[in-house]
Amino acid sequence: MANILANIVARSTLLSALEEKRRQQMKKFLLHRLFFVALLQENAESADVTAYHEQLFQRISKIHLGESPSGILLIYSHCLLHILEASSGTLYHILMDLAAVENQDSNALIQDVKILAMSHNIPTRLFNQWYATAVEVPVTLEDVTQTQTTEEVITECLTLNLKLGVYLATLKVGNKGLSDCLHTVVPELLMPAETIQYLCKAKECLSPEEFLKIYNNPLQPKMDSECVWPTPTHMIS
Template sequence: MANLVTDSVPRGTLLSALEEKRRQQMKKYLLHRLFFVAMLREEVLDGEITAYHEQLFQRIQKFHLGEPASGVVLIYSRCILHILEASSGTLYHILTDLAALEKQGPKALLQDVKIVVMSHNIPTRLFTQWYTTTVDVPVTLEDVTQSQTTEEVITECLTLILKLGVYLATLKVGNKGLSECLHNVVPELLVPAETIQCLCRAKECLSPAQFLEMYSNPLQPSMDSETVWPTPAHMFK
């Protein structure tokens, strides 16, 4: 019986470990995953948000050939939840475009954009392709986010997103996107609209401009003693 139990446990070999290491080194680029939320402008025309994302990704693909982006945009009545998996260069273009939208003020299509989390060097994609879908969920009578910390709200949000990604991986999705309404099939896996609105107001989450500023800052800032003149000298030799 002990032999049967031992044989049933999968064991890795040195060869498989070396092959996996080689596959990681042969990657053309590292894969990252970006989560961000945003409120929609007061008056949004039908299809305007979908057209915006299509134009954005068509422009990015011209500069990053061979680096496909995958993910999903969940469009609610007043907000959106965006999950994007791509290379660092693609994500940088996305963040730059979002930062430019912020400068448009009230005229911008997306308002109060907040970066929820950035996952670096993920081993595999959670989404097999890129698509957009509209979500129609009823407003809950009780907003549970009022009694939760921002960390708890983010944890709950990411948990639902990962479960939704696992569910979508089992579906056969065509080029036109999802053929079924997620709010009718798996309403328990959808992030409530109140949660997204709470994250858009969270001061702990950075805006695209703040995120890019932090990204551009050096890891080792210069000290005050390095910029004064004349250079400081020891009092005693």
Template sequence: MANTVPRNTLLGMLEEIRRQQMKKYLLHRMFLVAMLPENTDGGEVIAFHEQLFKRIAKFHLGEPVSGVLLIYSSCILHVLESSSGTLYHILKELAASENQGPEPFLRDVKILVVSHNIPTKLFTQWYATTVDVPEILEDISQTQTTEEVITECLTLILKLGVYLATLKVGNKGLGDCLHSVVPELLIRTETIKYLCKAEKCLSPQEFLDLYDNPLQPVMDSESVWPTPAHLFA
């Protein structure tokens, strides 16, 4: 018996269009890195983000945040999945926190990539855990470009997300064991530090400035007042 080739039907296409229309919000995924001040406790970092998400949810309707927060000894790696409005408010809070004084809660926050209109979430919920990754002093800038480093990091993060999707995580979260279970999927500390200093990566404030600016700026000739008039002799 000959094998049949599956074909799309009109009914299937209409159902898919309806599923897309029934979505309340488009999903986006954002990758962040940041440096931690000295003597910052991992529990404080988790509590800061949990309070931030709750505060935003009170006045802004959007997709619940999912993702993963990896807390290193001196830096963090954060992946966030949500609607555009929620991510926008998170960036505003992060930008404000960096301007709170000489000792902000997070320093050198950088946005690696924002993936728009992702079809599905990679993470079923928001995870947070500390990881113990040994630091190796290495000058990455001499061997790789910023784009190559970011690409390598995104590959590892996506693989980590696939791994977490196979786990049955309870209410207590992941626990502090990723560095012993899947060390090959964790980004090295010196890599995150390098990205926190990368000029090609935008800070939250720089990203918001671009986001809020109009795509069609007003020309000088359009902002002259009073309106130019012909002079007659």
């Protein structure tokens, strides 16, 4: 009889299974995906740009516990395009560093950083790890920035970036990074350098400092009660 009761107690229920699943999910950090572009200092080497970001990630990992970054850094001759996937705290520290560097050093390696988009609570990573690669995209004959709005240019840029991520997900990329040059394999999935430089100067895009200012100061809408109380007073003539 005792054995029967023990077996009954040991059986799990649907409720307990759902609660355990929720506990496992709560242990993980929510993932977010950040897209940003930037101009490079004149004569900047791709190795220096890669080393800067690697050192930034290592420094943040020592002071903040969160999901490590994954994504891809596309380094052009005079600009870059960066996709990062990480927890909100990690991305917050990265943006703080970018804002501090721009404000303190006019000759910084990375300049005119602009945020294109932030995707919140993404279900899964698009990139297995963080990659950095130099690309050489030829000058395009047609400048789309003259015929499209900034919003349309950003939409096209994000679409190509996501397609590039899907393509890289099908490859077997080792720990050493990308072995093939993307501009020779999938040039149609890379944004022209002229478009990235245009976005770095677009007023519609926020800098890291502007983005953090909005993030740290959320909107506080006026409540209905504030409109009716206290009652307005009228001056008696």
